[in-house]
Amino acid sequence: MIVLLIDQGNTKAKYAWCDVIENKKHQASGFFSSAPIIHSIEEQALVGLKPDRILMASVASEANQKAIKSSVQEIYPKLALEIITTPTQAYGLTNAYQAHTRLGVDRWLAMLGAKATTDKAFIVIDAGTAVTLDVVDKQGNHQGGWILPNVNFCAESLANRAGKIELKQLNPISISLGRVTEDCVYNALYASHIQLIKSQYNEQITGEKPLILLAGGDAQLYLELLQQEQVPAKIVTNLVFLGMLEYLSD
Numbered sequence: 001m002i003v004l005l006i007d008q009g010n011t012k013a014k015y016a017w018c019d020v021i022e023n024k025k026h027q028a029s030g031f032f033s034s035a036p037i038i039h040s041i042e043e044q045a046l047v048g049l050k051p052d053r054i055l056m057a058s059v060a061s062e063a064n065q066k067a068i069k070s071s072v073q074e075i076y077p078k079l080a081l082e083i084i085t086t087p088t089q090a091y092g093l094t095n096a097y098q099a100h101t102r103l104g105v106d107r108w109l110a111m112l113g114a115k116a117t118t119d120k121a122f123i124v125i126d127a128g129t130a131v132t133l134d135v136v137d138k139q140g141n142h143q144g145g146w147i148l149p150n151v152n153f154c155a156e157s158l159a160n161r162a163g164k165i166e167l168k169q170l171n172p173i174s175i176s177l178g179r180v181t182e183d184c185v186y187n188a189l190y191a192s193h194i195q196l197i198k199s200q201y202n203e204q205i206t207g208e209k210p211l212i213l214l215a216g217g218d219a220q221l222y223l224e225l226l227q228q229e230q231v232p233a234k235i236v237t238n239l240v241f242l243g244m245l246e247y248l249s250d
């Protein structure tokens with residue numbers, strides 16, 4: 001069975017084609033198209049790629065979701081787009097939110113993907129439009145999380161409010177003290193994110209040192225900063241898709 005997976009973020013849409021063999025063995029390919037996603041899917045349809053199922057998770061607006069849905073329907077008129085929403089509990093993972101649907105489905109799926117790769121307690125950091133941090137114990141209980149705005153958005157909104165803060169000269173990313181305005185702004189933001197991650201790593205609310213798994217467009221950057229601080233972390237770029245694959249196993 002050929003399945004098309006779509007992960008619509010607030011900045012980028014990502015998709016993956018995967019081949020589901022014997023109900024549980026999956027091979028996924030073709031990760032990470034940047035928008036416009038429909039154009040890419042259309043091109044692939046033209047060369048004959050046709051999925052048996054299409055699953056989508058979206059944290060973008062309802063309007064965006066509707067637009068994708070109708071475009072997909074035009075390309076593949078016989079297929080219904082299956083939209084994944086956040087449950088209270090599924091596949092061994094329990095959502096910490098009381099209002100369970102308010103937890104972003106990308107956060108849910110990234111945790112589910114992480115859970116599929118380890119039996120240990122873990123922290124998922126998904127660094128995209130927002131930098132989210134979610135803590136899960138080894139029994140699959142989500143402990144809760146943090147949502148931080150992307151560093152660039154914070155810096156830009158500060159510069160828009162402060163007459164003398166200009167962000168002209170961008171230096172390599174670092175968390176050391178700055179000696180020029182740009183470094184003072186950016187380094188402070190990255191330092192605050194890294195210290196928060198470090199604090200959760202050291203806190204061990206799950207009773208053991210958790211694995212730190214990184215995903216999202218800025219994963220590499222966070223990995224480097226964490227490495228400088230001797231905090232072990234690993235990038236698993238396709239965490240959301242790995243989570244979606246769980247939905248294909250029943």
Ligand SMILES: Nc1ncnc2c1ncn2[C@@H]1O[C@H](COP(=O)(O)OP(=O)(O)O)[C@@H](O)[C@H]1O
Nearest residue numbers: 009010011012013127128129130150216217218
């Ligand atoms: N080539 C790129 N195009 C767009 N964003 C990029 C790129 N490389 C890194 N980024 C960073 O990745 C972020 C988007 O990451 P992503 O995880 O796809 O976001 P989202 O899931 O919110 O759509 C951007 O905000 C930017 O900071």
Ligand SMILES: CC(C)(COP(=O)(O)O)[C@@H](O)C(=O)NCCC(=O)O
Nearest residue numbers: 009010059102103104106128129130
């Ligand atoms: C926190 C998010 C904005 C992250 O989105 P992303 O950076 O992946 O585009 C998204 O998961 C979301 O809209 N969540 C709803 C609020 C919540 O999770 O509590």
Ligand SMILES: [K+]
Nearest residue numbers: 126128130132
């Ligand atoms: K994110």
